Amino acid sequence: MRTLLSEKELQAGVAQMAVEIIAAYGERPLTIVGVLTGSVVLLADLIRLLDMPLRVGVLQASSYRSGTTRGQLTINSEMMLNVAERDVLVVDDIFDTGHTLVEVVAKLKELSPSSVKTAVLLRKHGRQEVDFSPDFVAFEIPDEFVVGYGLDYADQYRNLPHLAVLEPEDLANNRS
Numbered sequence: 001m002r003t004l005l006s007e008k009e010l011q012a013g014v015a016q017m018a019v020e021i022i023a024a025y026g027e028r029p030l031t032i033v034g035v036l037t038g039s040v041v042l043l044a045d046l047i048r049l050l051d052m053p054l055r056v057g058v059l060q061a062s063s064y065r066s067g068t069t070r071g072q073l074t075i076n077s078e079m080m081l082n083v084a085e086r087d088v089l090v091v092d093d094i095f096d097t098g099h100t101l102v103e104v105v106a107k108l109k110e111l112s113p114s115s116v117k118t119a120v121l122l123r124k125h126g127r128q129e130v131d132f133s134p135d136f137v138a139f140e141i142p143d144e145f146v147v148g149y150g151l152d153y154a155d156q157y158r159n160l161p162h163l164a165v166l167e168p169e170d171l172a173n174n175r176s
């Protein structure tokens with residue numbers, strides 16, 4: 001596997017994004033909604049850099065998929081906080097086609113928040129299929145399948161401290 005972003009680079013990008021989030025909200029109370037499971041590492045690092053009054057909730061968005069292709073999306077929000085009349089920031093790992101974030105934002109808007117913004121660690125170049133842009137993006141990356149820093153392949157590699165590109169031959173080796 002080839003390293004795309006080192007631990008140090010990730011840290012710097014997340015810190016920069018935190019500065020932008022603080023500039024946008026100031027000291028206003030914020031409700032973060034992390035999209036499980038890919039956002040857990042980003043969530044842990046990001047919330048410790050934010051100093052406004054903060055609530056943290058999660059929801060799960062999963063598509064029935066195997067490996068690297070996506071299918072029908074389901075959203076489980078049973079574990080989420082009340083977001084009515086709150087400023088909400090949705091945090092996800094990667095903006096790829098964009099369908100996940102668009103559906104999550106639509107679902108949250110049904111719950112009468114004061115505002116909804118979105119923050120992602122990564123945006124993949126040239127992949128978007130939706131007319132929507134995240135408000136905060138730490139890194140733009142090329143169209144390659146990445147793992148680490150929370151992102152998985154078949155539930156593996158989330159614990160890598162850096163971001164790596166999973167090459168086609170890595171995928172072949174994994175199929176055992």
Ligand code: 5GP
Binds near residue numbers: 038144147
């Ligand atoms: P989207 O709905 O924007 O296409 O992406 C939805 C989800 O697909 C992301 O939250 C992430 O879980 C997964 N995904 C998209 N691209 C990648 C990738 O390069 N690596 C990994 N591990 N997951 C990805």
Ligand code: MG
Binds near residue numbers: 035039061092093094
């Ligand atoms: Mg995800």
